[in-house]
Amino acid sequence: MKPTVKELLQLIPHAQTVEVCGWVKTRRNSGNLCFIEVTDGSCLAGIQVVAESDLANYDIEVKHLSTGSSVVVSGKLVESPAKGQKVEVSAKSVELIDRADPALYPLQKKRQSFEFLRSISHLRSRTNALGAVARVRSALSYGVHHFFKERGFFQVHTPIITTS
Numbered sequence: 001m002k003p004t005v006k007e008l009l010q011l012i013p014h015a016q017t018v019e020v021c022g023w024v025k026t027r028r029n030s031g032n033l034c035f036i037e038v039t040d041g042s043c044l045a046g047i048q049v050v051a052e053s054d055l056a057n058y059d060i061e062v063k064h065l066s067t068g069s070s071v072v073v074s075g076k077l078v079e080s081p082a083k084g085q086k087v088e089v090s091a092k093s094v095e096l097i098d099r100a101d102p103a104l105y106p107l108q109k110k111r112q113s114f115e116f117l118r119s120i121s122h123l124r125s126r127t128n129a130l131g132a133v134a135r136v137r138s139a140l141s142y143g144v145h146h147f148f149k150e151r152g153f154f155q156v157h158t159p160i161i162t163t164s
Contacts, residue, residue: 004042013079013087020047020089023126024069024100026109034062036094038073041131048080048088049073061096067108068100068126 002019003011022040029035032053039046051062065071075091082088106112106120107127117124124130145155 005038005040005045005047006043008047008077008089009043009045009085009087011077011087013077015076015078017074017092018077018089019072019074020049021072021097022046022070024065024067024071026067027065029063034058034065036062036065036071036073038071038089039126041125041134043135044128044132045085048082048085049075049091049094050088051091051094055091055094057094057096061099062094065094065096066100066102066105068105070097070100071095072097 002021005020005022008018008020020038020040022038025037025039025046027034027036034051034053036049036051037046038049051058053059055062072095073089073091074093074095075089077087078090080086080088106116107123112127114129117127117130125134148155
């Protein structure tokens with residue numbers, strides 16, 4: 001199983017080869033480098049990917065990645081020289097799984113209102129606020145189930161009785 005972004009951010013970098021799957025949150029070109037923030041929803045933070053211009057698909061795909069595009073990145077997990085993150089991935093390959101059309105993809109870097117997010121229920125868990133809510137709900141649900149399971153209880157899903 002591939003490591004999550006959360007797991008990668010907790011590792012101590014030893015230039016080990018890693019593979020990370022996720023969605024592009026931001027992309028910034030700077031000279032012969034492309035800085036891509038990839039997130040998978042496992043935590044609030046994303047992991048920075050540094051792609052150099054010598055990648056085979058750099059000019060065709062990497063340089064033009066848009067927010068919401070899904071990617072698989074392979075590379076070395078190294079200590080980040082920049083402030084703000086401890087580790088980053090020095091990309092050996094960036095595989096584009098699916099490109100999100102910037103004109104049609106509704107989530108951008110700016111903050112969206114909760115009213116707007118109600119209209120895109122299939123994407124709202126990719127936002128920071130609702131992703132955090134989902135992770136908290138998951139932890140609380142697990143805690144409650146674990147509490148009762150330790151004490152010998154078992155869960156029963158009863159049928160819902162409704163009138164016709």
